[in-house]
Amino acid sequence: NAGVTQTPKFRVLKTGQSMTLLCAQDMNHEYMYWYRQDPGMGLRLIHYSVGEGTTAKGEVPDGYNVSRLKKQNFLLGLESAAPSQTSVYFCASSNQGTNYGYTFGSGTRLTVV
Amino acid sequence: AQSVSQHNHHVILSEAASLELGCNYSYGGTVNLFWYVQYPGQHLQLLLKYFSGDPLVKGIKGFEAEFIKSKFSFNLRKPSVQWSDTAEYFCAGLNQAGTALIFGKGTTLSVSS
Numbered sequence: 001n002a003g004v005t006q007t008p009k010f011r012v013l014k015t016g017q018s019m020t021l022l023c024a025q026d027m028n029h030e031y032m033y034w035y036r037q038d039p040g041m042g043l044r045l046i047h048y049s050v051g052e053g054t055t056a057k058g059e060v061p062d063g064y065n066v067s068r069l070k071k072q073n074f075l076l077g078l079e080s081a082a083p084s085q086t087s088v089y090f091c092a093s094s095n096q097g098t099n100y101g102y103t104f105g106s107g108t109r110l111t112v113v
Numbered sequence: 114a115q116s117v118s119q120h121n122h123h124v125i126l127s128e129a130a131s132l133e134l135g136c137n138y139s140y141g142g143t144v145n146l147f148w149y150v151q152y153p154g155q156h157l158q159l160l161l162k163y164f165s166g167d168p169l170v171k172g173i174k175g176f177e178a179e180f181i182k183s184k185f186s187f188n189l190r191k192p193s194v195q196w197s198d199t200a201e202y203f204c205a206g207l208n209q210a211g212t213a214l215i216f217g218k219g220t221t222l223s224v225s226s
Contacts, residue, residue, distance in 0.1 A: 033213060040122070042203060042218035043157075050212060058213065090156060101147055102214065104156040 002026055006091050006105035013081045013112045021076040021108050023091030031094045032074035033058075033102065034066065036087040043090065049074055081112045115140040117206045119217035126194050126224050134189040134220050136178075136204030145207035146187040147214065148178055152200045160202075163187060174198070196226045 004025045013019055023032065030051050035043040035058075045058030049068040063085060065077045074093075078085060088109050092102035120135035138146065148160040161172025168180040178189045187204060204217040 031212075035216075040218060042119075043205075043216040045213050045215070048213050056212070092157075101149075101159045101162055102157075104158075106156045 004091055004093055004103050004105035006089075006108050008108060009106065010109050011111070013078075013110065015082060015112060017081050018077070018079050019081065019110075020078075021089055021091075021110075023074045023076070023093075023105060024072055025074075025091075025093040025103070026072060027093060027095065027103065028071070029093035029095045029103070030071075032068065033092045033094075034064070034074065034076045035090045035092065036060065036085075037090060037107075038087050046076065046089075081110075083112045086110060086112045115206075115208055115215055117204050117215050117217040119202075119204050119220050121220045122218070123221045123223070126222070128196055128224055128226050129193050130224075132189070132191040132194045132198070132222070134202055134204075134222070136187045136189065136217060137185050138187065138206045139185065140206070140209055143207070143211065144180075144182075146178075146180060147205045148172065148176070148187075148189050149203045149205060149216075150200045151203065151219075157203065160189070194222070194224050196224050198222060199224045 007022045033048040034046040044060045047066040049055050052071040055066045067075045091105040094102050116139045146163045149157040151157045163170045163180045171177045201219045203219045205214040
């Protein structure tokens with residue numbers, strides 16, 4: 001099993017451009033999450049989903065949108081990228097809520113210039 | 114407010130030294146706590162978790178953590194560190210809604226051989 005797969009792994013965007021990050025999991029997990037990791041800030045929750053067709057805001061949702069049209073996929077969109085969105089983005093999934101911890105993807109390093 | 118705080122930002126040890134990394138959480142109710150490790154260039158991996166019962170939890174690679182309810186703490190320990198333990202360590206707790214993990218800002222551990 002692949003677990004949690006994130007694409008792309010690296011991306012450079014110009015300010016104002018848009019892009020979508022894809023997260024796919026093959027473990028039939030109900031819950032999926034998007035975090036961003038910045039030096040000295042740990043991981044901060046952007047958006048999450050507790051099931052197909054549902055989404056909810058996390059700690060830092062501004063400037064991002066998400067969709068969970070299929071249970072196995074969780075998309076993170078940046079409509080108009082800003083330099084402040086330069087970060088490493090991690091997707092994670094979990095089963096039975098978060099009681100059993102997350103399975104993380106390998107991350108997407110995004111640079112906005 | 115719900116939060117997870119890690120006291121140490123950067124810890125430097127020699128091989129065979131003992132390790133203790135601090136973690137405190139600020140909320141009550143159901144407490145589910147985790148420690149994750151991130152090796153350089155990799156995604157987060159689960160070290161150990163606490164849900165209930167025995168407050169001393171043993172994880173992988175010789176790590177353990179002790180949940181002390183009166184101190185709102187969940188410190189990570191290892192009796193003798195190795196060079197391969199060089200990594201960033203994150204403490205995390207389940208938010209009060211039970212829907213997502215809140216992460217501390219992380220502690221960078223550097224072990225010299």
